[in-house]
Amino acid sequence: MSLLLALSLICGSMLHVSFSALNNHYCVPRKTVLYQNELKSFREEGIFNYSTMLMRDDLGVLLLGAREAIYALDINNISVRKAVVYWRVTEEKQTECTYKGKHAEVECRNYIRTLHKMNDTTVYVCGTNAFSPTCDYMTFVNGQLRLEGKQEEGKGKCPFDPFQRYSSLMVGNDLYSATSINFLGSEPVVLRSSDLALRTEFKSSWLSEPNFVYMDFVRESLDSPDGDDDKVYLFFSENAMEYDFYSKVAVPRVARVCKGDMGGQRTLQRKWTSFLKARLDCSLPEPSLPPIVQDVFLLKHKDWRKSVFYAVFTPQSSLSQASAVCAYSVSAIQDIFNEGKFKTPVAVETSHVKWVMYTGEVPVPRPGACINNVARKMGMNRSLDLPDKTLQFIRDRPLMDEAVRPLTGGPLLVKRGALLTRIVVDSVLALDGQRHAVMFIGTENGYIQKAVNYHGEMFIIEEIQLYENPVPISTLRISSNKSQLYAGSEYGVVQMPLSNCSRYDTCVDCILARDPYCAWDVTIEQCTSVYSSSSSSKAAIQSLKEGDISQCPQPDPVAAVDFTLVPGNNIQLPCQLHSNLAQVLWRFSDQTLHSNNKYYIYSGGLLILSASESDAGVYTCRLSRADQQQNIQPDCGGLSFTAVCWPRSQGQHYS
Amino acid sequence: MSLLLALSLICGSMLHVSFSALNNHYCVPRKTVLYQNELKSFREEGIFNYSTMLMRDDLGVLLLGAREAIYALDINNISVRKAVVYWRVTEEKQTECTYKGKHAEVECRNYIRTLHKMNDTTVYVCGTNAFSPTCDYMTFVNGQLRLEGKQEEGKGKCPFDPFQRYSSLMVGNDLYSATSINFLGSEPVVLRSSDLALRTEFKSSWLSEPNFVYMDFVRESLDSPDGDDDKVYLFFSENAMEYDFYSKVAVPRVARVCKGDMGGQRTLQRKWTSFLKARLDCSLPEPSLPPIVQDVFLLKHKDWRKSVFYAVFTPQSSLSQASAVCAYSVSAIQDIFNEGKFKTPVAVETSHVKWVMYTGEVPVPRPGACINNVARKMGMNRSLDLPDKTLQFIRDRPLMDEAVRPLTGGPLLVKRGALLTRIVVDSVLALDGQRHAVMFIGTENGYIQKAVNYHGEMFIIEEIQLYENPVPISTLRISSNKSQLYAGSEYGVVQMPLSNCSRYDTCVDCILARDPYCAWDVTIEQCTSVYSSSSSSKAAIQSLKEGDISQCPQPDPVAAVDFTLVPGNNIQLPCQLHSNLAQVLWRFSDQTLHSNNKYYIYSGGLLILSASESDAGVYTCRLSRADQQQNIQPDCGGLSFTAVCWPRSQGQHYS
Incomplete structure (x- = not known):
């Protein structure tokens, strides 16, 4: 029992996991930051x-x-x-x-x-x-x-049911709201409460069991050559009318109304004359029922045409667990509504209705258009002046034929696992002078995913656990001025900074994080915020697109540690990873070790179960850095007989 | 370092996990039998x-x-x-x-x-x-x-492409085959190679990019009051023509032709006059794209009306991982084809076609019907005699309006995880005189799932790993006579017995297995095959529907074992589960233990990491038996200070 044998441990790094293989995993966050009590929070x-x-x-x-x-x-x-x-x-x-x-x-x-x-x-x-x-x-x-x-x-203005999704918006002193107007929650309405109140028609072709999620305002009258009006955009899902399937299918939609709408004179009296809707396309790489929009954030640009809606989508079936983020430019949505074809219902065999592209003549002024220069030239200065023909057309055909395609052709991010719930986006000026849209996405289990898309490559910088228990994040707000994020849930609110560069304790870690908020300051040898005055761009290193660590100084070799082996006992050799994208490879006397009934390899190291004399010797823990494409030499020099790695405390060289 | 402290371990059982909660997990197999080298296999x-x-x-x-x-x-x-x-x-x-x-x-x-x-x-x-x-x-x-x-x-008769699915069948000396007839694999055909060869029309309304999976023959002329003909049934998936969706949608189908079909005289010359198809319904509890049929097995009954097709379905999107098994009675399929309404194409706005229920007059003899007494009375003894009106009708309308519903209204089995690939079914006579259909289902990772459905309750008796590497099982055959199963793959064939009652080493385990092949023989105190002559029904216990272990003898109390604690080392306390449905609960000084950086609870027991003096004491391992509804008393008597459990060797009392 008292026979003690020596075994020892060396760490290094290996670099041959291909990057592309990881993209197939649907975005593994590079770092997982578990719940920490020191986050500022509020609850009563x-x-x-x-x-x-x-x-x-x-x-x-x-x-x-x-x-x-x-x-x-x-x-x-x-x-x-x-x-x-x-x-x-x-x-x-x-x-x-x-x-x-x-x-x-x-x-x-x-x-x-x-x-x-x-x-x-x-x-x-x-x-x-x-x-x-x-x-x-x-x-x-x-x-x-x-x-x-x-x-x-x-x-x-506000739903009856506390748990029904809804959206509202104040523009001037007019309240725009999209909710149910009755106790049962069965009469949906998009309402403007103002001196001249306007609402949607109660027809299933306008709204069919909708789930409203977001509203925002775009000042499109600004510099409009057509004399166009400002718009209120609404995002929701509803039963598809354009599909014919063996079950009900929900589809994600964007709709809009004009700020200056006053309804029609006879037709569409006190109803929107400018309510138009279109399907949102956010196609996953696999066939599926259309994913459903859950939340939207408008990243505003001083030129409103370049403003972008970022939308979170989740599957309509719980059999699937892939969420996605798609982005839509305001100008793409505008094009569909201002110039796109309409869908029209056609009776098939008396009992069926099929919605197909309308190919007939479209009345002038164009149905659903705001009052613009075209209408004004015809002497129509208010929607009340619009002819019945235009109004009847739009009353019966609020749906556009074409779907709105995402800015990048497909999703910016696809993620398996816990569903995404809410999104906010910050525009960050990086050291190279470029702006990057950093997405902060809440999940149903209380995490924030901080993600970017670098030229089509999805990358989750980190996931941060905001709630100790897996509660869904139900509200997200951002303050770019204060660099803070606020996340609400059933049980409280948590505040977190948009970035925490000090979390990256080595140059390699700081660069591989590819966090546009952070750069490695060569002078003070710290990962610091790009906003902090001390880090001038000359002394700071950032490599967002490539994660190129060649500019980082070579790390010191790793010291070695001895362990004592008691036969029959279990030995724990620690070797911690700094990144979820890195992989660990354990070796012992020229053999690669795998988890089995002898060894247990876990995130914190290696366990040798029921050790015996034959287990004495040198163990090496090598890290393969999947999150960098460029090769570097392993950090630990020769295989010292008594070497051991303690990466948490020393390791300037882990990824 | 040499300070040794005592700690000890007790095992027991706890019984408060509800059964219904487990059904939500989509069928966890009760036992997992990992790969064993002694299985008979063949490869060259x-x-x-x-x-x-x-x-x-x-x-x-x-x-x-x-x-x-x-x-x-x-x-x-x-x-x-x-x-x-x-x-x-x-x-x-x-x-x-x-x-x-x-x-x-x-x-x-x-x-x-x-x-x-x-x-x-x-x-x-x-x-x-x-x-x-x-x-x-x-x-x-x-x-x-x-x-x-x-x-x-x-x-x-056989595909060009070795990796394209296809099916064929020999009836008498006629070969029925469903495959592609050209090099590109783009011209699908259902062919009878005989003196009078017959084939399908090359029209997308007959077959649209089909994937053929299974064919079988039913001798329906036997005792047919209508003088009906024998049928060949074909299972496949193809592009849906009846849905209108934003992407292509595949649907599962069953089709059939009559054995005596000779084609038409002018219309449908050398083509099937009896090719009819219908959608197969196998709706999952969640909305989804229609699951796709992968394999079928016909469990024959001497009365062909009671014969049942068992079909395996998988999702058409890899985003989802839920497979299902649905069963269809031959008579239900016959009803749809012999009496159901047809679908008919209707032109919508010139460019679209919509398939709706045909409500007009149906010609006589009924289109698609075999030559039966009705036709014979009209002087038509061969399909060649059928009138053009009947033939033209069926040429343009091969699809039935209604889908074939599963025998039990919904799936017999729904399983998440590795996809199901192939199925065979055995009918087992249990001790209570009832027959049970035991399904053996191959998976894409080299396992067999052995499953039954007891009055609507899905139950997977065990999963058996047949291949060491995760290879898909591509062929399954069963010999009920020999009680053997044969599973083919890319890399070889493996043979396994349909049951291995000796695997259940205690009465409780034997009863809770709910395996209709096995019963507990009270005389010899062994779990034995119901087919073996020694186990007369009087001396044997079986409780398939309830899993009632009250008839089992009370097990002996468990002996206790001491462990020695070396501070700083890791201690491994073994406690093995006999069933995936059971759960383990570790307790130490009135505290329930959870996996964290101090403890690691795994399937083989508990690991105490970096033990210290304060870890000395009594540890108990209790099992909660989720796979039985009836409560029994914990098996280990009092909490002896030095008790320990070795369930694998002693434990007559684990589930």
Whole structure:
């Protein structure tokens, strides 16, 4: 029992895993950063559903709507609560709601779903209010949140059901909302609440069991040679009308309306004359039912034509686990709506309707178009002036024939595993003077995937676990000014910096991270933010597209460590990976080791089970760097008999 | 270093995992039997693609077609080769094939694809013969295989492409085949090679890029009150014509022709007048593209109406990994073809065609029907006598409106993970006098899944690894007489017994296995075959539907074992599971242990990493039996301070 034998361990690196093989794995994040307690977060005991956020950079606060509470949190540190106001449901309302068959403690509460800026001090707030949606005005003055108690009717502005997806948007003082207008949630509507309220027709060709996810505004009137109007874009999914299949099929859509729309005079009175919709194409490399849009982010450009919608898609069947991100330029969507063909319904054998491309004559002014110079020349200055022929056409044919194709032809990112839920995008100026769109994507299990697409190559820089338990991320907001991300869920909000360059502790690690926020500062020998003043571009190294580490200084050779072997015991030899893309290769007396009933190879090292005398000797742990294409020499010199690697503490040379 | 402390280990069983939760896991096999070298197998060095089999119980051999070789193997032990004949491609043929752009060493070889019995001594053989399909006659006389060298044209009987799926069948001396008739593989045909050869029309409404998988014969003329004919059934997938979708969609089909069909006189001359097809429905619990049929097995009943086709389906997208088995009764298929409505094409807006239900008048005799008493009464005794109206109708409308529904309304089995490839089914008479259909399903990674469906409950008795490397199983044959299964692959053939009751070493294990082939013999205290003469039903226990182990004798309490703890070392405490459905729960000083950086729980036991003095004490390993619904008391008595479990050797009490 007391016979002690020596065994030892050497580490090195090997470099022959091809890069292309990894792309087939549907984007393995290079680093996995597990949950850390030091992340700034906010939650209040007994309060749930932290799902509605309004960033007020101007006031230095993040307004946060939860169940029966609204908070003003310090935008720099959300764990600092500056103010709170509670908006609880009345006992009467709750009882009424319970009578209608809803769950008292879950559904018959007031979930804050709407927070929109009205002016510098006032915010418009709506809540589900026990299946009786209600809106109010809230002020933030002298560090205090106060509700005015106006109790405006919220039907159509905010959903009845706290768990139904919906979207809304404030443009000027007009509230655009896409939700259900009835208790049962069966009457969908896209509504503008303003002096001249407008809504969609209640026809299944306009909206068929839709699931609304996102709305945004594009100021297209700016520099428009056609005298075009501003637009409100809406993203949703609904039952396909254009397919004929053995089961219901959902399709992702983009729709838009014109800001200046006033409805028709006789036809489409108080209805949108400019509601047009098209299918969104985000085809996966495999045949599948159309993936469904879950969230969208508009990355704005000062030229609105170059603004881009980034959209997250998930499968409509839980048999599949591949999520995707597709990007659509505003100008591509505009082209489809302004110039594309329409679809038209055709009766087949009396009982069937098939939607095919409309090939007949299209009336002038073009159906669904905003009032523009063409219309104005014809003496039509408001949608009220549009002829019945144009209005009837669009009432019966709101769907475009062609789908909107993604900017890059296909998805920017395809990822298997935990589904993606929400997305925000930041535009980062790298050292080479180029801008890169960095995507921060929430998942259903509480992670953020930080990803970029370098010239068609998908790359996930890191995945960061924000929640200890696997809770879905239900809201994401970004502050580019503060370089912070805010992620809401059922159980709280977490704040994280957009980058943490100090996580990359060696030059090689810093370069291979390919993080556009970070560069290796040769002077101070640290991985630092490209925004930090100290790192002038001369002293800083970055290699985003290639991950070229040849400019990094050669690392020191690795010291060796002895282990003592007790026969019959299990020996643990540590060798930690810095990257999920790297692979470990264990060798012992010229043999490559594999996990079996003798050895167990895991992420932290090697276990030798029931060691015997014959196990004594030199063990080497070599890393193959799959995340770099260029070869470098192994870091550990000769195979010293007593060498061992402790990469976590020493290793400037792991990837 | 030499401080030794004691720790010990106790095992027990816990019983609170609900059964329903496991069904959601899409059928976890109860036992996993890993690859064992002692399985009987056959392969010859340098020969590949062991994919064609003909069982000759009468001759005691399994005829096996591979690339350029045909073997006669002992049906009792396939590792015994009784005879072999080689049929190599000529150099001239190979050169010619290479000129046409095919790969000399892969495609330009002779793959034996067809083996059919002609009479007691003669077998009809076809091979791809370097993309120039050729057939021949082979005799097995005096223990010798001999090819006659007739070199018949094999076009339409056997595919050109060795890797294209196809099916064929010998009925009497007529060869029915479903394959491509041209070099490019683009002209599909269902052919009868006989004195009066018949084939399908070359129209996409008959066959659209089909993938043929299976053919079988049903003697429906037997006791037919309508004077109906015998039928040949064909299973395949093809492009859907009835759906209108954003991409091509494949659908699974069953088609049939009548044995007595002679084609039409003017219309459909030398073409089938009885080719009818219908969609096969095998809907998964989730929305998806239609799953695609991969293999079929006809479980014959002496009343052909009760014969059942068992079909394996896999997703048409590799994004999904759920395979399924659906069963269809011959009578259900017959009902659709004999009485169902037809689909008819309707032109929509000139450029589109939509297939809808035909509601007009159907001519008499019914289009696609075999010559039966109705036709005979009208003076039509051969298909040649059928009127043009009937023939034109069926030429333009071969598709039935309704799909064939599975016998049980939905799949018998749904399984995630490695795709299912092939299926055979055995009908087993259990002790209770009932027959159970036991499915043996091959997978793409070299396993056999042995599964039953007990009154709607899916249950996989075991999965058996037949190939050490993950190779797809490409052929399965069963001999119920010999109780043996034969599985072919690219690299060889493996034989396995349909059951191995001795694998269940305790009464509880034998009962919980719910294997209809096995029962616990109380007299000899062994799990034995229900077919073995020794186990009379009185002395034998079986509980297939309930898995009720209350009749089993109480097991002995478990002895305990001491372990010695060396601080800083890793300790391995073994506790092996007998069933994948059981779960293990480790406890130490009133704490439940989980895998983390201190403990590693794996299938063989618990590892304590870098043990310290505080780790000394009593460890218990309890098993929760998820595969039984009835609770029993834990097997290990009190928590003895020095108890330990060695379930593999002692444990009569694990599941």
